[in-house]
Amino acid sequence: MSTEYPILILRSCFHVGALNSRALELLHINRDTVGHYGAFAEVDETGAPNGVVKENVLDDIKAAIPSVGLRPLLEQVVQSQHDLLAEGLTSIQSDDFKYAPDEEPYALMDGLRELAERGALKLRFAEQALLTEPETLEEFFTRGGACFGGGDRFRISTVKLLADGSLGARTAFLREPYFDAPDTCGLPIYPEQAQLDRLVVTAHRHNMAVAIHAIGDGAAEMVLNAFQRARAELPWLHPRHGMVHCQILSEGQLRRMAELDVTAFVQPVFINGDMHIAPGRLGGNRLAHSYAWGDMERLGLHMAFGTDCPVERFHPLEGVYCAVTRRDFTGNGPFLPEQALTPYQALYAYTAGGAYASGEERIKGRIRSGLLADFLLVDRNLLTCPPEELLSARVLRTYVGGACVFRDPSF
Template sequence: MSKTIYTNGVIYTLDSNQPVVESVVIENGKILDLGSHQEMSLQWGRAGARVIDLQGKMVTPGLIDSHLHMSGIAFNFLDLDLTGVTSKSEMLDKIKQKANTVPPGKWLIGMGWDENLFTEGTIPTIDELDRVAPHCPIYLKRICYHAFLVNSKALEMSHYHPTIEVPQGGRAVLDPQTKKPTGLLLESASQLVTKHIPDKTYDELKNGLGQAMKFAIKKGLTSVHTNDPAYLGGLQQTYRMYDELLNQEQNGLRCNLLIDYPYLPALKEKGMFAGFGNEKLQIGAIKIFADGAFGRRTALLSEPYHDEPGQFGEAMQTEEVLFNIVKDARAQSMPIAVHTIGDQALENVLNILDQFPKVNYRDRIIHTSLVREDLIARLADPSIVADIQPRFVVGDYPWVIDRIGKERESYLYAWKSLLSNRVICAGGSDAPVEPVDPLLGIHAAVTRKTPGKNEVWNESQKISMFEAVKLFTVGGAYATNEETIKGTISRGKLADMTVYSKNLFELDNPDELLNTNIEMTIIDGKIQEV
């Protein structure tokens, strides 16, 4: 196979041996050589070599999103997308428009609503939902996937009754006067409804997933770590879908699959394990929930919520159950990836991990939102990765300060403290909770503010542009123990690179990130067409 030379660029390798080069030579999807334009042209530019002029553009290793839900992005292409809605009336209008296209009895599914963005009104009531869609059941996922809205038709089709048993860790919110459902379901209470929603067909799901992959590549991503089996029909169907799209149909994106713990026995039955697969598609860690989220005060804290004294949040599993889940994972030599928002949840998880031997792959603390000094020291372990989502600053401030209080803010999204204490950190979006665009994540990490606004949140925890880019490259590779094959532009590594319209390290103002474009996404040495 002929060689390809990407040349005349400002190529930041993130490899300390050769930090900046002008040219990269690629053969068979791997980096063969790198150096100056002149050196690489003389050494490799003979007849047959394909030369691609980067026209002075900035290049980094391919961007990696360490935690998202490709299935959720897929559903944005298939269902009602309420992301960015800024009022109750706008939300109800969108639901009504969609409902007018839905036949009677067919479910209307939506996602992305966030009442914290509302400039007018609050969460729609069940009566209001009934008025805009009386003929079809509605199920609307909040942007965090920890709260859900349904109408009366949905409750009727789910056989809801006042004495129904709500799954542990969940709550069906009732009107304090009438004791009737408000239409709001929290956490696992959603299972009362979801088991009655017909599954999308395989072809529908696969089509949406394929669109999601192209969208991620368009945003400069070359690899993603994604958690999907609960939404794509289980382990077998999820793996089959990814295998067809990536290995058979040659969609370019590299995907590492986090597997929800109920599918642990199925992994064993299929002979799958962490690292099973190839460089395109791999099985990753076992995904567990330790707690909820700040929005509904379900994140588990060591001290009470500032705006609701006496409320500490909720553990999604008892410590005994969590211990046994980790025990079962370790019995199969599997690493774990734990959704951990509150500091008490983090302490509980670290206490349990201390009781088990390490495995060949790093464990991941997903979100690591609220920490303490003693917990940061415990996270500084080479077998643990803090899987952080910088864009949460935009989604959670300023209301999150009401939840935790000003005195704890210095430990909220404390990325500088984590990095300064040598905690291995990887950067993700948690899309569709936050936008999949990694440049928005980098912007949040270096500015700690909402685009278009001036207020900076907890400025001491800002990180540098270089540190932020490393989160989405080197850090992402460490999260899946792939630092020997990706994360830097180095000889022998996978030829994955991202090309930008501006040099991120020479911006006069980090807000220029907001109008920086992805010029090329290169995977296996090939420019991806999307």
């Protein structure tokens, strides 16, 4: 470590990090100020900050890090999309407002729209606008909200919120204490239900869907309460609200999701790591309806599969493998095998399910006359091959709008 340069080390989930002493000094986080951050900044036995910071504090820290600038950021978008196309991705949904240079997300949105309009975006890009305060959310709608679009390659699809943290960092908000840390239930991002309600009702009033990160059952309860209130206050509007991750749920919460028609944004690849930590974090009883994609399917929930990149790798076939086998990449498991999906169900959630979640199921998501010709060729039949082969399946060609945007050199 360095005493000269400020350093922030992030856990892989991006929900907890560690600062060195130089960073604490520059950020003015000390014995006198650390109390301002509450449970989001840890202290040692003397009451001094020990450098471990979580959730909201990380947002403040990231805002203090000098930006690389808008143009380099847009160049990275153009360059990196080729890696995604090579894995068969034709559309992505991403929340990028927090990565905007100088905290100016609208400049980033204008830049992405410009890329789309001049044909530099080969992927279809649906932005989930991360707006966590009432003032920034109102400004978003004042500026035109979902009108920040660029043809069929870039659009804003939802407002994004976060209700808790991650299971690995023990910041996912549970209704009861962690099994392996009985002194904590995790951390709700919004301590009061009314705070979350206000944001959801505001977006709902503008007929804008809200997708809310919720891993723990405590956070899920708050999210469902907020959606229920918005629908009760404005029942004539029907934006497609969604819950992102939906990992730890009760049977009753799953039924409420179905009753409220909440879309489940699910990342099956989480099985690869979480199957090794979830039993210890949760104990046996709470596991029964966790990572419950089979139950979601049986209840008729709309599921949209993704990867949560950069927390996990962006390879979709790895997610299909985990959804079907409920095993990690080395074959350990199965983990809650009664929640496994068929290959067809998993592929549907990755294609038609994603299109539904972004409100685009009438134009894409299936191979059908009249829909956008977004598809890929793979080296085997994903519906009939042995499930373990899903990990080694290769994308041979990727097409977006009928144009070949990736070709395996060997094919």
